Amino acid sequence: MAYGLGELLQSMMNLHEALLIQMNHSDDNPYVAIDYRPTARNSSQEQRYVIDMPDGSRGAIVPTANFDSTPFVRPMEYLLHSMGTLSVAMAQNIVRFEDPHINGGLPRFLAGSDGHGFGAVSKLAGSLLDRIQAETTLTRSSNLVVAGGQLEDVSNAGPNTARKMREALKLMYQLAAMQTLYAAQAVDLRRRDASQPLALGAVTQKLHADFRARSGMMIQDSETRTALAEAERLLKGWSP
Known part of the structure; x- marks a missing residue:
């Protein structure tokens, strides 16, 4: 017993952790990246995700997996x-x-x-x-x-x-x-x-x-x- x-308790804890991650990640929605710094290795498509912020920092809105x-x-x-x-x-x-x-x-x-x-x-x-x-x-x-x-x-x-x-x-x-x-x-x-x-x-x-x-x-x-x-x-x- x-x-x-x-x-059972360990399984419940594992499921809770997985659900917590699922509910807090972007999943099918665009991912918002803070302080995003593209490099020369980024493709031209990836460069288009970059957004210049009013405070001078740079972010990005990146498509995610389905x-x-x-x-x-x-x-x-x-x-x-x-x-x-x-x-x-x-x-x-x-x-x-x-x-x-x-x-x-x-x-x-x-x-x-x-x-x-x-x-x-x-x-x-x-x-x-x-x-x-x-x-x-x-x-x-x-x-x-x-x-x-x-x-x-x-x-x-x-x-x-x-x-x-x-x-x-x-x-x-x-x-x-x-x-x-x-x-x-x-x-x-x-x-x-x-x-x-x-x-x-x-x-x-x-x-x-x-x-x-x-x-x-x-x-x-x-x-x-x-x-x-x-x-x-x-x-x-x-x-x-």
């Missing part, structure tokens, strides 16, 4: 791939919660009493993971030149990548809601059966308390749709 989160969003679409695609990687770890985390051989002796399926616990809802994790993996599969593009007589403006996978990212994020919130439901149940079961108090970190304790204010521990088998919906709403607006 830690490596998946780290990769619009091509590849420099920030590629980091976007890598972020999408990182989301897919993290989703596998999230789903595996849910499965591990249910296994008494891994969870330190907690009841199978985290049942609060004699029952099936989360046995039925656990299938949802696999379904969500399949859908997330479908959305995070990278979309390849031929980088079609679409304007200027096949001279400029490159079309690529940017819009489709953004759409897939939006859909994957919706599904990952649902998967994270399952993690929250399972983790809260595991904490309560551990506290119920432990001979010593179970201490949580400050942030974890706050999340647990905020979730329990919305949805209580599952003692008897019951539907989980309401609890999952509450967890998802909480996560979308929660901060430590």
Whole structure:
């Protein structure tokens, strides 16, 4: 999980940097150069870009390359791939919660009493993971030149990548809601059966308390749709 989160964070930082550059460079607009000093090596065409400024300095308005969003679409695609990687770890985390051989002796399926616990809802994790993996599969593009007589403006996978990212994020919130439901149940079961108090970190304790204010521990088998919906709403607006 830690490596998946780290990769996702690094991907977000890389995309942020690429978008910052994209938004602040001239791209399809003329480039304004300050203190431009042409040399004898500049062609006569390049000499025509020079402008004499009122203060005696010289600048230039220079045509730039055409619009091509590849420099920030590629980091976007890598972020999408990182989301897919993290989703596998999230789903595996849910499965591990249910296994008494891994969870330190907690009841199978985290049942609060004699029952099936989360046995039925656990299938949802696999379904969500399949859908997330479908959305995070990278979309390849031929980088079609679409304007200027096949001279400029490159079309690529940017819009489709953004759409897939939006859909994957919706599904990952649902998967994270399952993690929250399972983790809260595991904490309560551990506290119920432990001979010593179970201490949580400050942030974890706050999340647990905020979730329990919305949805209580599952003692008897019951539907989980309401609890999952509450967890998802909480996560979308929660901060430590």
